[in-house]
Every structure is written in structure tokens, then in C-alpha cells.
Amino acid sequence: MANPVITNVTVKYANDRGYKLPGEAAELFVNAVDSDNITVSVSIVVKDSNGNQSAPQTVDIVQSDVLTYSATATGATVTQDPKQPNHFFVV
Amino acid sequence: MGTTNLVIKVTVKDGAGNISTTNVNVIEKSNEPTVAGGYYVSGNGDMRADTAGINLKSFTQYRSLADGNTFPGYGKEYLRDFISKGIWGNFVLELKGYGGSITAPQTFTVEGKSYTVPIPNMTIQQRPGQAWPKAYGYDQVTSGKIDGLLHRAAAQLKAMPVGKINVQLASEFDTDHEFGITENSVAYTWEQADTRALSALNYMLDYFKAYGIGSNVTFTIGMAGFNRAAFKRMHPESIMPKIGYLHFNAYRRSASQTALDIFKRTKVWSDADLGPIAKAKDIIVAEWGTPMSLNDQAAFIKTVPAAIKKLNEESTTGKFVMTNYFNSNDGWGTLSPKQAGLDALKTAYLTDPYV
Numbered sequence: 001m002a003n004p005v006i007t008n009v010t011v012k013y014a015n016d017r018g019y020k021l022p023g024e025a026a027e028l029f030v031n032a033v034d035s036d037n038i039t040v041s042v043s044i045v046v047k048d049s050n051g052n053q054s055a056p057q058t059v060d061i062v063q064s065d066v067l068t069y070s071a072t073a074t075g076a077t078v079t080q081d082p083k084q085p086n087h088f089f090v091v
Numbered sequence: 092m093g094t095t096n097l098v099i100k101v102t103v104k105d106g107a108g109n110i111s112t113t114n115v116n117v118i119e120k121s122n123e124p125t126v127a128g129g130y131y132v133s134g135n136g137d138m139r140a141d142t143a144g145i146n147l148k149s150f151t152q153y154r155s156l157a158d159g160n161t162f163p164g165y166g167k168e169y170l171r172d173f174i175s176k177g178i179w180g181n182f183v184l185e186l187k188g189y190g191g192s193i194t195a196p197q198t199f200t201v202e203g204k205s206y207t208v209p210i211p212n213m214t215i216q217q218r219p220g221q222a223w224p225k226a227y228g229y230d231q232v233t234s235g236k237i238d239g240l241l242h243r244a245a246a247q248l249k250a251m252p253v254g255k256i257n258v259q260l261a262s263e264f265d266t267d268h269e270f271g272i273t274e275n276s277v278a279y280t281w282e283q284a285d286t287r288a289l290s291a292l293n294y295m296l297d298y299f300k301a302y303g304i305g306s307n308v309t310f311t312i313g314m315a316g317f318n319r320a321a322f323k324r325m326h327p328e329s330i331m332p333k334i335g336y337l338h339f340n341a342y343r344r345s346a347s348q349t350a351l352d353i354f355k356r357t358k359v360w361s362d363a364d365l366g367p368i369a370k371a372k373d374i375i376v377a378e379w380g381t382p383m384s385l386n387d388q389a390a391f392i393k394t395v396p397a398a399i400k401k402l403n404e405e406s407t408t409g410k411f412v413m414t415n416y417f418n419s420n421d422g423w424g425t426l427s428p429k430q431a432g433l434d435a436l437k438t439a440y441l442t443d444p445y446v
Contacts, residue, residue, distance in 0.1 A: 003109045009101055011117055019094070019118040026117045032103040065106030076097040076117065090099055090117050 002035040004067055020090070028078075028088040030069050037064035094443050095119045121444075123403045124373065127179050128440030129415030131378065133425075139169060141418070141433055146440040149179040151377045151415045153262065156227065156240040157188045157197070157211075162247035174254035179413060181377050183259040183313060184244060186237075186291075187215065187226040187267075199239065201246055206239025217270040226267070228274040229284075232291035241295060245302040256308045257413075259338055259377055260295060263315035264288050264325055285324045296333040309335025311375055316340060316357035319364065328366035337361060337369065337409060340378040342423060346385050350398035353379070354411065362408050370408040378417035380424020388426060389435035392416070396442040403444060 012027040013020050020026040040061045046054040071078045071088045081087035097117040104110045129149030132138045138150060150173065154161040161184060163170040174180050188211050198207045213228035227237050248258070261267060268284035279287060296310055312325055316339025326337070339357040343350075354376070361370050381391045395414070403410040416436055417424045426432030439445065 001105075001107045001109055003111045004103045004105045006101065006103055006111050006113045009113060009115045011115060013118075019120045022119060022121060028099060028101065028115060028117075030101055030103065032111070034105045036105065036107075036109075068104045070102045070104075071099050072102075073097055073099045073117075075095070076099070076119075078099060088099075088101075090097065 004032050004065075005035050007031045007033060023091065025089045025091045028071060028090060030071075030086040030088070032067055032069070032086070034064040034067060037062050039063070094446055095121070121404070123400070123444055124410050124412050125446065126399055126403070126411055126444045127413040128436070128445040129179070129181070129413060130436070131415050131417050133418065133420035135164065135167070137169070145433065145437040146445065147173075147178055148440070148445070149181060149413045149415055151181045151183065151417070153183045153185065154244075155185050155187060155189045156237065156244060157193050159199070159243075160247065161244045162251050171252050174256060175252040177254060179255040179257070181257045181259055181311075181375060181413065181415065183262050183377060185226070185261055186211070186213070186228075186232070187224055187262075193225065197239070199243065201239060201242045204239075204242065206242070208237050208239045212275050214273045215267040217272065219270070229287040229291035230274055233294045238298070241298045242302070245299055245304060248299075248304055248308060249302070253305060253307050257311055257335060257375060258299075258308060259311045259313045259375070260292055261288075261313040262377075263313055263340065265318050265321040266315050268321070269318075281321065282324065285321060289325065289327065289330065293330060293333070296330070300333070311336050311338035313377070314339045314357075316360075319360045322357060322360055323364040326361075326365050326369045328368050331366070331368040331372070334372070336375045336412065337365075337372045338375045338377060340417075341376050341414075342379065343381040343385070343391065346387070350391065350395045351401065354395075354398055354402055354414075358402060358406070358411075362406075373409045373412040375412060376414040378424075379414050380417045380419065382422050383425050383427040384422055389431040392432065392435035392439050393442075396439050396445055400444045 008031050010029040014024055042059050043056045045056045069086045077091045079089045097119055099115045099117055100112060101115055102110055102112045127149035130138050130142050131151035135152055152164060154164055193210050196207050196209050211225040211227045212231055213226045214223040215226050217223045231237050268281045271281060272279050272284040311334055314322055314325060316322055341353045343353050381388050399411050418426045
């Protein structure tokens with residue numbers, strides 16, 4: 001079992017200013033993947049009553065753990081967005 | 092604005108308890124101003140080599156109104172480039188004639204208008220046992236006798252690149268007046284000299300305003316800031332709308348003085364004694380320094396950012412916005428060893444609140 005991979009963390013500042021002011025919130029968006037995820041490829045074929053058959057269409061379904069996210073800081077308050085667990089507010 | 096990097100530790104965990112972490116920087120800037128870290132080399136020396144790579148944001152220069160070229164100054168064309176690049180210029184403009192060389196009236200033409208300006212009639216800096224420098228007298232200013240000098244300076248100032256320029260009128264009025272002055276051989280006390288200087292200041296500020304200098308140019312009253320009563324006398328509320336900033340210099344005298352001590356002294360007097368308009372003005376320090384004789388210049392210089400940051404954070408009135416190190420040619424602040432001093436300035440000016 002391998003550790004999850006944090007692919008990137010994006011920091012978004014108010015007004016695209018490039019920094020936050022005291023008391024103002026900056027937002028963090030964490031992108032991560034479960035490195036143990038399994039990809040299942042499903043091939044779909046549609047056939048009519050005459051036996052005519054479509055070309056197969058393949059869909060990949062990723063089976064992954066539910067990842068949990070957390071963030072902490074010294075000198076700042078970090079709050080997780082309850083509706084979007086990979087989204088944080090830093091004040 | 093001071094800058095703080097808030098380090099956020101981000102953790103991601105999968106269903107089996109496997110964990111990954113990464114650190115992310117969130118930049119927070121305080122509401123405090125970013126302070127311009129600057130430099131001056133004695134004798135208006137070329138500062139380009141010394142300041143390469145030190146995050147130079149401001150500089151000081153000295154000009155006499157008697158000079159034919161006050162802005163940018165004779166042989167100082169590179170200062171136009173500095174200002175165009177956003178480096179804030181503090182030009183000290185003095186009534187004092189440099190080198191005692193003004194022995195005859197000046198006749199010249201500015202924008203088609205011919206002037207003849209008399210020789211200076213004032214003595215200042217009357218230290219016992221020393222030659223007293225000559226300066227254009229305050230009565231010569233208010234009677235319009237040196238309008239030609241003001242016109243010449245104003246025209247050159249207007250022709251400067253549009254960038255931040257502060258014109259500091261006189262280097263240090265308190266040093267000039269400390270031992271009294273004479274005008275037309277009439278002696279005046281320190282207090283009387285201050286009153287006369289304020290009249291001259293009002294005249295000059297009104298002259299520059301009437302001429303139509305751009306809003307990129309501000310003015311300050313040059314003060315050493317070593318005498319509390321004089322600092323108060325020279326900053327009446329009535330003149331405040333005409334000036335952009337307060338000004339004083341900050342020198343360390345002894346090993347026991349911290350950076351906080353030297354910058355705080357006049358600031359405390361300003362906050363306690365001046366009117367609400369005056370003390371709300373931000374502060375320019377055209378000269379600061381620490382003596383080479385104390386043998387700890389580099390270490391001391393590195394303590395300055397924290398001192399300025401603390402003073403600005405604590406201030407409910409004006410903030411420090413410019414501090415220019417004076418690499419002088421005497422004991423005041425000569426960087427020796429020079430490279431260690433420049434390296435320390437480089438470190439200081441890359442530290443909050445200078446970035």
C-alpha cells in the first residue's frame with residue numbers, strides 16, 4: 001500500500017492580488033490521488049435485434065479510496081470547507 | 092507592506108491510513124508600508140557600483156540652489172534612469188552655497204527670463220572655531236531676490252522623469268541654526284532663525300506650487316531631529332498641507348544605542364508634540380548610519396529592519412517609508428570594511444519591511 005500522491009495545491013488570493021492581507025482569507029485547493037487506485041476498463045457494445053453491433057466504446061472507471069484532507073499552520077487559522085473536503089480557507 | 096510567509100502543512104490520507112504531506116506558502120502582507128531602503132555616498136558620489144544587487148528603492152542627493160544643475164545634478168544623468176525605474180529620489184536642496192565659492196552675483200536666463208541673483212547674505216552652522224558657511228538668506232528668499240534660483244530649479248525638476256521625487260528643503264535646519272545665524276550681518280537666535288526659515292519655506296513651497304511641479308514631487312523640511320523644541324517649532328500645522336512627509340536623520344552615537352533607539356527618538360517627540368496633521372505624515376530618513384569606530388557596522392545594520400518594522404507596526408501616526416544609509420567620508424557612517432557593510436545593507440534591504 002503506497003501513500004497518496006498530492007499532485008498540486010493551488011493558492012487563490014482575493015482579487016488575484018498575489019497575497020492576502022491580515023484578517024483576509026486565502027483559499028487552498030488540494031489535488032491528490034490514491035496511488036493504490038484501480039482502473040477498471042469497461043467495454044460497451046450495443047446490439048440490435050438483427051444482430052447489428054456497434055463498435056465497442058471503452059470507459060475507464062477508477063476505483064479509489066476516499067481520501068481525507070487536513071491542513072494546519074502556525075500563525076494562521078485554517079478551516080476546511082464542509083462541502084468540499086479538499087478546499088481550505090487560511091485566515 | 093511587510094511580508095510574512097505562512098507555512099500551511101497539507102495532509103492527505105487514504106483509506107488504509109497511508110499519509111502524504113506537503114507544505115504550501117501563503118503570503119500575507121501587513122498593512123504597513125514597504126519601506127524604501129536607500130543609500131547615499133558622501134560628496135554625491137556615483138552609487139551605482141555600491142548599490143548593485145542591494146534592492147535599492149531610494150537614494151539621497153545634495154544640491155545647492157546656487158548650482159547651475161540641481162536636477163538631476165551635474166554628471167548625474169544616471170539618476171534619471173534610477174527614477175524611471177521606480178527608485179525614489181530624495182534631493183536635498185539647500186540655500187547653502189557649497190565650497191564658499193559664491194563670490195559674485197549670478198546672472199542667467201531661465202525659460203526666456205533673465206535673472207541676476209545676489210551673493211548669499213546669511214551665515215549658518217556657526218560653530219565656534221570653524222568657518223561659518225554662507226547661505227542665501229531667508230530675507231533674500233522672501234523678498235524674491237533668489238526667484239531666479241527657484242525658477243531654475245523648478246524648471247529642471249519639471250523636466251525630470253515622472254517618478255517619485257522628494258525635495259528636502261535644507262539638509263538640517265536645526266544644525267544650521269543651532270548656534271544662531273546672521274543675515275546682512277544681523278544676528279538672530281536659534282528660535283528667531285527658525286521663524287525666519289519658516290517664512291522662507293512657505294515662500295519656496297508656494298513658488299514651486301505656483302510653477303506647477305507634478306504631483307509626483309513632494310517636499311519635506313530638512314531636520315537632524317536632535318532637538319525636541321526645534322523640531323516642534325519647525326513643524327507648525329499651518330505649513331503641513333504643503334509638505335508630503337516629515338523628515339529627520341538617525342545616527343547611532345554609542346555602542347549602547349540600538350537601531351530602535353536611534354529611529355525612535357525623534358518619532359516619539361513628533362508623536363507627542365506635533366499637531367494631528369503633522370504627526371500623521373509618514374517619515375523619510377534621508378541619512379542613517381552607525382560609526383565605523385564601534386566596529387560592528389554590519390551587525391548593527393542587520394538589526395535595522397526589525398526596528399523599523401516594530402516602529403511601523405506600533406505607530407498609530409506616521410510610518411517610516413524611506414531610510415537611506417549615509418556612507419559618509421568621516422566617522423558618521425563610513426562603511427568600513429566597506430564590503431561587509433554593503434553586504435549587510437543587501438541583507439537588510441531584502442528583509443521585511445524593505446520587501
